[in-house]
Amino acid sequence: xxxxxxxxxxxxxxxxxxxxxxxxxxxxxxxxxxxxxxxxxxxxxxxxxxxxxxxxxxxxxxxxxxxxxxxxxxxxxxxxxxxxxxxxxxxxxxxxxxxxxxxxxxxxxxxxxxxxxxxxxxxxxxxxxxxxxxxxxxxxxxxxxxxxxxxxxxxxxxxxxxxxxxxxxxxxxxxxxxxxxxxxxxxxxxxxxxxxxxxxxxxxxxxxxxxxxxxxxxxxxxxxxxxxxxxxxxxxxxxxxxxxxxx
Amino acid sequence: xxxxxxxxxxxxxxxxxxxxxxxxxxxxxxxxxxxxxxxxxxxxxxxxxxxxxxxxxxxxxxxxxxxxxxxxxxxxxxxxxxxxxxxxxxxxxxxxxxxxxxxxxxxxxxxxxxxxxxxxxxxxxxxxxxxxxxxxxxxxxxxxxxxxxxxxxxxxxxxxxxxxxxxxxxxxxxxxxxxxxxxxxxxxxxxxxxxxxxxxxxxxxxxxxxxxxxxxxxxxxxxxxxxxxxxxxxxxxxxxxxxxxxx
DNA sequence: GGAATCATATTGTCCGACAATCAGACAGGC
DNA sequence: GCCTGTCTGATTGTCGGACAATATGATTCC
Numbered sequence: 001x002x003x004x005x006x007x008x009x010x011x012x013x014x015x016x017x018x019x020x021x022x023x024x025x026x027x028x029x030x031x032x033x034x035x036x037x038x039x040x041x042x043x044x045x046x047x048x049x050x051x052x053x054x055x056x057x058x059x060x061x062x063x064x065x066x067x068x069x070x071x072x073x074x075x076x077x078x079x080x081x082x083x084x085x086x087x088x089x090x091x092x093x094x095x096x097x098x099x100x101x102x103x104x105x106x107x108x109x110x111x112x113x114x115x116x117x118x119x120x121x122x123x124x125x126x127x128x129x130x131x132x133x134x135x136x137x138x139x140x141x142x143x144x145x146x147x148x149x150x151x152x153x154x155x156x157x158x159x160x161x162x163x164x165x166x167x168x169x170x171x172x173x174x175x176x177x178x179x180x181x182x183x184x185x186x187x188x189x190x191x192x193x194x195x196x197x198x199x200x201x202x203x204x205x206x207x208x209x210x211x212x213x214x215x216x217x218x219x220x221x222x223x224x225x226x227x228x229x230x231x232x233x234x235x236x237x238x239x240x241x242x243x244x245x246x247x
Numbered sequence: 248x249x250x251x252x253x254x255x256x257x258x259x260x261x262x263x264x265x266x267x268x269x270x271x272x273x274x275x276x277x278x279x280x281x282x283x284x285x286x287x288x289x290x291x292x293x294x295x296x297x298x299x300x301x302x303x304x305x306x307x308x309x310x311x312x313x314x315x316x317x318x319x320x321x322x323x324x325x326x327x328x329x330x331x332x333x334x335x336x337x338x339x340x341x342x343x344x345x346x347x348x349x350x351x352x353x354x355x356x357x358x359x360x361x362x363x364x365x366x367x368x369x370x371x372x373x374x375x376x377x378x379x380x381x382x383x384x385x386x387x388x389x390x391x392x393x394x395x396x397x398x399x400x401x402x403x404x405x406x407x408x409x410x411x412x413x414x415x416x417x418x419x420x421x422x423x424x425x426x427x428x429x430x431x432x433x434x435x436x437x438x439x440x441x442x443x444x445x446x447x448x449x450x451x452x453x454x455x456x457x458x459x460x461x462x463x464x465x466x467x468x469x470x471x472x473x474x475x476x477x478x479x480x481x482x483x484x485x486x487x488x489x490x491x492x493x494x
Numbered sequence: 495g496g497a498a499t500c501a502t503a504t505t506g507t508c509c510g511a512c513a514a515t516c517a518g519a520c521a522g523g524c
Numbered sequence: 525g526c527c528t529g530t531c532t533g534a535t536t537g538t539c540g541g542a543c544a545a546t547a548t549g550a551t552t553c554c
Contacts, residue, residue, distance in 0.1 A: 009506060011302065023338060035535060046508050048295055055258065055302040060332055068251065070516050070536055077336040085307055085332050086413065089324035091270060093409040102361060103410040110353025162340040163350040166333065167414065256537060282504060293539045317505055317547045499552070
């Protein structure tokens, strides 16, 4: 009958108030936040309370520190921050590699099509560079995985759609570990990836959305074959490698 | 030449340590965290430091409080928590409605196909219920929008793929405001949505992936028509309505 | 068994303090 | 002129202690 009358601790209200200012663009990216003492004075709360609020904003990626800096600045959540949150959530939701694969299969052709339609020359250049790099050096396993991921990323950028860019990050992050195994165990993996990338790049250059989409679908479908050949169970759960992230 | 020698403040290390335990499932969902004082004792830091660490975990949705409760429990990030982070990030990345629409168009057909292939009877029942509800009451604008969103959500659930469920949330959240305008201004919007939902439901019931996918694509494509008819510029930026979230 | 009562533990918030270090000014040497 | 070293002040990270409000759990009573 009655909703509980909402009570919010001060650190939450402070955090929400600052968050609102940032989202409303009253605090624009790159602007320095007032110092903790100053914030405490303005909100009329203790500095400890302000600090708790700031920690919240910090971990949503809305504010951050410049390298080695002390003060906090307003920032946009980076790809990594957003992706980290999502992939962490997926890991806890018992997501399996096949789920990630299915999502990739569903979204990548659309990205490729959009990239083909709207790519800039610079974006095309990056795409070509990445593909060339992957094809060029057949040495390191970790590097190869990173190159493949960067190809996806470059394609997302080429699409000019920030949604695609942000979606790519967590999916690739979850894909990487199993991709590494595939590259290790499936001899023909590298050449097939290389071929698919070449076709996609060509289609994107020619602004041929249909072909780009088609080859990208094929590219992703290949991963599934890769799982099977490499002997990775499709029901394997993706697990966030709990990075220490600190020294 | 030299990498910066990483220094991490104590609150960060504490937060990462706890986060690691959760991700490694050593702290399982629903378990109560030790009290702040106890954590401070174990980590040998001050309680203030522990609290800052907890605020970080809190905002990534890894720990939470039970309604009106005092202690913290380990939780999985809810759909809303994840979606909120993503849509907040998208809003700050100057995402336009057309970007969101394009992403939906790329991902929804895949979801519909997966749902058709794997839907359980319970999931089908929910899908039918939601569609019927939308068709049944033609009254409230806000309710209609919520119903449409829930249809997407139900389809995601039916796919049995947590990735889809988690991706849907933020995209729908960003879509809603403009969808409300469409429903207000475009007279035939409701009947077209209703028709598309009916076809999708039928295809999902029949486990016909191709048809489900096709109608879902059509459904989403209709939104774009809706934007044009309603006079919404495709380049409109999606803006997070900065919810107060507190009273 | 269920309801009211009470003691205890825990959180939210405050205050004050101090060391480390970052930022900027300033001077000196090549 | 530019780099280096030095100094000063401001700011953050961390600590210890304190107290009110209230959730938690045990206890008693019907």
